[in-house]
Amino acid sequence: MATSLIRRLFLLVVTAIMTCCIAPAAEVSDFDSINLYTLTNQNNMVVKITNYGATITSIIVPDRNGDMADVALGYDNVESYINAANRPYFGSVVGRYGNRIAQGQFTLDGKEYTLATNDGENHLHGGQMGFDKVVWDAERVDNGVKMTYRARDGEEGYPGNLTLSVSYTLTNENAIVMHYEATTDKPTVVNVTNHTYFNLAGEGEPTINDHILRINASKFTPVDSGLIPTGELRDVAGTPFDFRAPKPIGRDLQSNDPQLQHGLGYDHNWVLDRxxxxxxxxxxxxxxxxxxxxxxxxTEPAIQFYGGNFLNGNLIGKSGKPYQHRSGLCLETQHSPDSPNRPEWPSTTLRPGEKYETTTVYRFGVK
Known part of the structure; x- marks a missing residue:
């Protein structure tokens, strides 16, 4: 059993193989309640997850020649996750509301709620102490781990005591299955997602602009200069946002489309053709x-594609290399940003007696 000092210094290097009972959710400073879990399958794929932020720290998968590489950006110590500059949310679960809420305000059942404005004048990814900045309970499940967090009524301004769990399972088909469930004792809003940054060439490689991306969506939600949706559902046809046919991410980045200027590249929400x-x-x-x-x-209705526009070389990853501009990308399954203020869009409201339930799968292969 590692000593407390070793856990403090090397927590994310020394793996706890899903055999211990985890302490209840604690303050961030309680290092002794933070653990790392390793999932493996018969193909030697490895996924590492910590209960600090329910964070995926590593995804090690083969290339077409069978050579293994870690394709998820992140750190090799917990202190870096806690103290990271500019809060990149590497690999974490974000919420209670992932993505943005305009001016940190929404109205539910006639009552206005005010949230932290931690992204200019807007609310982002749950606020100052979102789900990425707390310690989750954890328990072993078949070839996986289930993590649970109990958010208090009024935490970050949200109503209701919310109990949220996320189960990570690794299959022998090289798929990470993430299943989310939540209940509440008051009407509230919920929209959680995983915020892993991918570089399929390997974390620490310089760019994702040459990756080929396809998004199954014929519409996206244009944004204003604060990255809040305008309310329009715009056809992607004839725009740089048309990924219905696979294309290199960098192909249209030099377009003078105002939407690319607002996002400093791709940082937008696509409404899926379900x-x-x-x-x-x-x-x-x-x-x-x-x-x-x-x-x-x-099972979600939309996906946010973020092209790593705010990475600038200041963050040093597991490989010891700086994470340069657009050296990782996120594909965040979700409801659309600012949905609590858009009643015409699919609802993010959760009420007592209801269950929030959604599933996302990251499935890896080669060709």
């Missing part, structure tokens, strides 16, 4: 040199 309510393919990512492929499947 055929039914179940699990469907939302996006496919391919990196030609390695041959690695990532399929993102989800």
């Amino acid at each position: 055929e039914e309510a179940g699990l469907e393919l939302a996006a496919t990512l391919y990196e030609a040199h390695s041959g690695r492929v990532l399929d993102v499947l989800t």
Whole structure:
């Protein structure tokens, strides 16, 4: 059993293989309640997850030649996750509301709620102490780990005592299955997602602009200069936002489209072309040199593609290399940003007696 000092210094290097009972959710400073879990399958794929922020810290998968590499950006020590400059949310679960809420305000059942404005004048990813900045309870499940957090009524301004769990399961088909469930004792809003940054060439490689991306969506939600949706659902046809056919991410980045200027690149929400309510393919990512492929499947109605526009080389990753501009990307399955202020869009309201339930899968392969 590692000593407290070793856990403090090397917590994310020394792996706890899902055999211990985890302490209840604690203050961030309580290092002794933070653990790391390793999931493996018969193909030698490795996924590492910590209960600090329910964070995926590593995803190690083969390329077309069978060579293994870590394709998830992140750190090799917990202190860096806690103290990271500019809060990149590497690999974490974000919420209670992932993405943005305009001016940190929404009205529910006639009552106005005010949240932290931690992204200019807007609310982002749950506020100052979102789900990425807390310690979750954890328990072993079959070839996976289930993490639970109990958010208090009024925490970050949200109503209701919310109990949220996320189960991570690794299959022998090289798929990470993330299943979310939540209940509340008061009407509230919920929109949680995983915020892993991917580089299929390997974390620490310089760019994702040459990755080939397909998004199964014919409409996206344009944004204002604060990255808040305007309310329009705009056709992607004839715009740089058309990823219905696979194309290199960097191909249209130099376009003078005002939306790319607002996002400093791609940082937008696509409304998926769904055929039914179940699990469907939302996006496919391919990196030609390695041959690695990532399929993102989800039950959610939308996906945010963020191209790593705010990475600037100041953050040093597990490989010891700085994470440069656009050296990682996120594919965040979700409801659309600012949905609590858009009653015409799919609702994010959760009421007592109801269950919030959603599933997203990261499925890896090669070609």
